Amino acid sequence: MKKRYIFISLIVICIVMFIITSFCSFFKVEGDSMNPTLVNNDVVYVRKTKSFKQGDLIAFNYNNKLLVRRVIALEGDKVNIDQNGYIFVNDKKLEENYIQSRKDNPLRDEIFPYTVSQGHIFVLGDHRTHAIDSRMRDxxxxxxNQIVGKVVLRVYPVIRFSVL
Incomplete structure (x- = not known):
C-alpha cells in the first residue's frame, strides 16, 4: 500500500512539473536595469504568452542572456522622448510612477520619434540611466520571436513576493 502512494505521488509530481515547465518558467534577474521594480537576484515567474500590453514586464532573449524590460509601445506605435525624459506614445504622455529618475542613458543612439516595426515591441528598463533597451540601436x-513571456510574479526573496 505504501509503495502505491509513493508511485502515485511521483506520477503527480511529474505531471505538475510537466505543466509548470510547459507553460511557465522561473528566472533570476541579473543587474539593476529594472530597479526599483526588480533588483539583482530577484527570482521571477514568467508565463509563456505572446499577448502583451503597454506596461507589462516581459522576458526576452538577447545575446545569450535573458533580459527583463517594460513594454512601452507595440507594433505601429510612435514613441517620442522629450529633453526631460518624459515618454510619449502616439502623442500621449505616459504616467510612469514606477521609475525614480528620468535621466537618460548616455549610450542612447536611437533617433526619436521612433515608429515600432511590425512584429516588434519597444521596451525600456525602469532604471533609465543604466538600462540597455530599445533606445539603443544594438x-x-x-x-x-525573442520573447519568452510575461513576468507575472516575483517569487524570491519571499519577503518581496509580489504580483507584477
Whole structure:
C-alpha cells in the first residue's frame, strides 16, 4: 500500500512539473536595469504568452542572456522622448510612477520619434540611466520571436513576493 502512494505521488509530481515547465518558467534577474521594480537576484515567474500590453514586464532573449524590460509601445506605435525624459506614445504622455529618475542613458543612439516595426515591441528598463533597451540601436525594438513571456510574479526573496 505504501509503495502505491509513493508511485502515485511521483506520477503527480511529474505531471505538475510537466505543466509548470510547459507553460511557465522561473528566472533570476541579473543587474539593476529594472530597479526599483526588480533588483539583482530577484527570482521571477514568467508565463509563456505572446499577448502583451503597454506596461507589462516581459522576458526576452538577447545575446545569450535573458533580459527583463517594460513594454512601452507595440507594433505601429510612435514613441517620442522629450529633453526631460518624459515618454510619449502616439502623442500621449505616459504616467510612469514606477521609475525614480528620468535621466537618460548616455549610450542612447536611437533617433526619436521612433515608429515600432511590425512584429516588434519597444521596451525600456525602469532604471533609465543604466538600462540597455530599445533606445539603443544594438538592441532596438524586440522581435516578438525573442520573447519568452510575461513576468507575472516575483517569487524570491519571499519577503518581496509580489504580483507584477
Amino acid at each position: 538592441l532596438g525594438a524586440i522581435d516578438q
